[in-house]
Structures are given as structure tokens and as C-alpha cells.
Amino acid sequence: MPNFALRSLVFTLLFVSTALAQAPGNRAYVGEDVYVASGQQVRNAMCIFCSVQVEGDVTGRVIVLFGSLNVTGQVAKGATVIGGNAVVDSQARIGGDTTVLGGNAVYESDESFGGSAYVLGGHLSHVPLAHGQVSAHPRVSLSPLFSVLLGVLVLLLLSALFVPQVRRRIAVNQNS
Template sequence: MLNLALRSFAFLLLFASAALAQSPGSRAYIGEDVYVASGQQVHNATCIFCSVQVEGDLTGHVFVLFGSLNVTGHVEKGATVIGGNAVVDSQARIGGDMTVLGGNAVYESDDSLGGSAYVLGGHLSHVPLAHGEARAHPRLSLGPLFSVLLGVLVLLLLSALLVPQIRRRVIVNQTS
């Protein structure tokens, strides 16, 4: 158990250091919100335990862990939110796929999402603005009950693989 805790801590440190090793024009924060103002251009945005507000242009990807994403501007590639919610305004645009794990997603127009939208553990809500909109890419939402069942199944499989099997030793009584 201690070994697992040490490995998890080491993984967290590596992940945090990789997130903070920013390329030029990118923003990565832990516990501090990322704000891309209107008229401003940023390459990638990574946020852990915080939220991202995009009103300007983001030329790469946005990743949010345990926070929320609010897009009123433009995200050229994809968006991933884990443990939070995503809201995409009708005038906004995400060029790639949007993935939300353990939260909800709301988008107002199919034109706002250039790729697919996947929500696992929450709800995907579309606020229709026009009556004849046709969806160009798949939109998939798997509710919280399915996610809980999937999580239990994964834990059972991992415990079956990782927990060593206990073999009973047969004690032979040798009396002469």
C-alpha cells in the first residue's frame, strides 16, 4: 500500500512538473484560473484545480483537471475537461473534439463544435438556436449511473489482476 502511495505521489509530481514546463505562448497553472482575454492569443492552456475562460484565441488544446471551461472565443484544436463542466457559447468555436469526464457539457450551436463531443459521467446539453440544425459529428453522453458501473467494473478487474492470490498452505502433521 505504501508502495502504491509513493508511486502515485511520484506520478503526480511528474505530471505537475510537465504541466508547468510551458512552451512559449502557453499557460499552465495549478490552483490559479487561466483567462484568455478578447484579442489575446495563447497556444495551449492547462489548468489543474482551476478554471479556464477563453474569450480570445487559443491556437492549441485546452486541458482542465477539476475545474470548468467556458469558451466564448475560439479554440483551434480540442478541449478536455476532467472533473468539471464545459460551456460553449453560440458565437464560440472549438475546432476539434470536446471530451468531458465526470461533468456536464453545454453547447448552444452545432457550429460551435468542429469535432465530436463526448461526455462520460454527466450530461451533454444542446441549446438549439435554429429549428433545422443538422449534426455533422457524433455527440455522445453516458450518464452518471453508467460511469459508476464502469468504474466498479474497472476496480474489480484491477483488483483481480493486481491483488496476489492467496494460496493455502497445507500443513502436514507428522507424528510417528
């Protein structure tokens, strides 16, 4: 069963990336880095088992699975990184929410994010440029320890649901 699930996941990821790559203006690759040069404009960027470097403009979203995101340009709608790190330069701008699962995020300026920033399973690090900056949107980081504890709790709950209860049978003496 786990082998079938892994094959299904890989097939789904390849199918989605192929479908996204067919639309004009999109860049979707598996195992090959995506680079948006300064002055270039791309609609969406998706990368599986590779990294995305944005120096130009992405008018849609950036999705990175098992790679890293490095932004020095503009991303209009938002960014999602699963199994990797995100680095956002002080002059960069991500217009929507930024989510990092299983990695770290580093940003220099609160103006870099137009929306919220969420990190689960890693650290959200702010490198301040000036003192007294106040964040307009939530910045949430849940450490790896919290993620491990949450995973253990989920496993315990699932085992309580699916493992049959062992009941002791009371032996009744029928010779009375």
C-alpha cells in the same frame, strides 16, 4: 503505496505544467485561473485546480484538470476537461474534439464544435437555438450511472485476477 502514487501524480502534473509554461505563448497555471481576453492570442492553455475562460483565440489546445472551461472565443485544436464542466457559447468555436471526463458539457450550437464531443461521467446538454439542427459530428454522453457500473465491473475483473483462488482441500482417508 497510495500515498506514493498520489505524490507521483502531483509531481508529474506540476512538471508538465512547468514545461508547458516555459514555451512562449503558452499559459499554464496551478491553482490560478487562466483568462484569454478578447483580442488576445495564446498558443496553448493548461490549468490544474482552476478554470479557463477563453474570450480571445487559443491556436492550440486547452487542457483543464479539476476545473471548468468557458469558451466564448475560439480554440483551434481541441479541449479536454477532467473533473469539471465545459460551457461553449453559441458564437464560440472549438476546432477539434472536445472531451469531458467526470463533468458536464453545455453547448448552444452544433457549429461550436469542429470535431466530436465526448462526455464520460456526466451529461452533454444541447441548448438549441433553432429547430431542426442536425449534428455533423458524433455527440456522445455516458451518464454517471454507466460510469459507476463500468467502475464496479473493472474492480470485479481486477479482483478476480489478483485475489488468489481458494481451493477446498479434499481430505483423503488413508485408513482404508
